[in-house]
Amino acid sequence: MEIRDPIVVYDKKKLSVEEYLQFERESIEKHEFFRNEIFAMAGASPRHNQIFSNLFIAAGIQLKGKPCQPYGSDLRIHIPENTLFTYPDISIFCNDLLPSEPDNDTVVQPTALIEILSPSTRNYDRGGKFILYRDIPTLKEFILVDSESISIEVFYINASGHWELDEYKQLAETLEIRSVGIKIPLTEVYERTRLG
Numbered sequence: 001m002e003i004r005d006p007i008v009v010y011d012k013k014k015l016s017v018e019e020y021l022q023f024e025r026e027s028i029e030k031h032e033f034f035r036n037e038i039f040a041m042a043g044a045s046p047r048h049n050q051i052f053s054n055l056f057i058a059a060g061i062q063l064k065g066k067p068c069q070p071y072g073s074d075l076r077i078h079i080p081e082n083t084l085f086t087y088p089d090i091s092i093f094c095n096d097l098l099p100s101e102p103d104n105d106t107v108v109q110p111t112a113l114i115e116i117l118s119p120s121t122r123n124y125d126r127g128g129k130f131i132l133y134r135d136i137p138t139l140k141e142f143i144l145v146d147s148e149s150i151s152i153e154v155f156y157i158n159a160s161g162h163w164e165l166d167e168y169k170q171l172a173e174t175l176e177i178r179s180v181g182i183k184i185p186l187t188e189v190y191e192r193t194r195l196g
Contacts, residue, residue: 007031007038017102020085024076033085034132041087042120047193048147051116052089054191055145055184059092062182068094068111076106081135090114092180112141112179119148130155134163140179150186150195 009015009023020033032039044052052072059070073087078100085106092112100106113133115125126144133142144153152168156178168175168186175184 007040009038013037017083017085021103021106024085030073030076030087032087033083035083042118044116045118045147047195048116048118050192051145051147051189054189055114055116056090058184058188059090059177059180059182062184063092063180066180068092068180076103077110078103078106078108079132079135080108081137082132084132086129086132088113089116092177094180108136109138110136111138112143112177113139114143114145116145116147126153141177143175143177145189147193148195150190152186152189 009019012019014036015023015033015038016036017033020031020038023038024031030041032041056070056072063069070090070092073089075091076085076087077091078085080101088110090113091110092114093107093109094111097107098109100108115121115129117125130142133139140157142155144155146152150169150171152175154166154168154175154177155163156166158164166176171186171190173186175186175189176182177184
């Protein structure tokens, strides 16, 4: 796992869940919480935001009227199994949003998570964060979208219950998100990014 320095809040390095949630309500920036420590989240580049918009719009259109819906990075999720509170770039939930026990504004049990990689978050998203995400019992897919090159990695649970990897490296390919039954051409994912 990438080493990240926790920040000091309320003159304390270790906080309770309640202290974290109170701090987050008062904060302009977003922070992750893991094992009683708070970590500042990095800002996003214009290209990162373009990829987010492309994916979010395409997924939203294809999922309209279906039981699964995409949500953006303002939706906080909690993984009770390992204590993590975080804000994925895109999360897809099927059926109703289920609130976390400690906080009604935080949700649990996503079906698919998408992180858009940037230089500052790449190692953490691909390593430590994926390890933590795998503790989510409902998670079927984890997708990493590179913002510096044409590259998408899709980790999904196969019929045997093991994680498998599909990679997409060409604009002519089509991203498949199996868990929710949608397909998005990479030309749409990377539209207006000047990549490729």
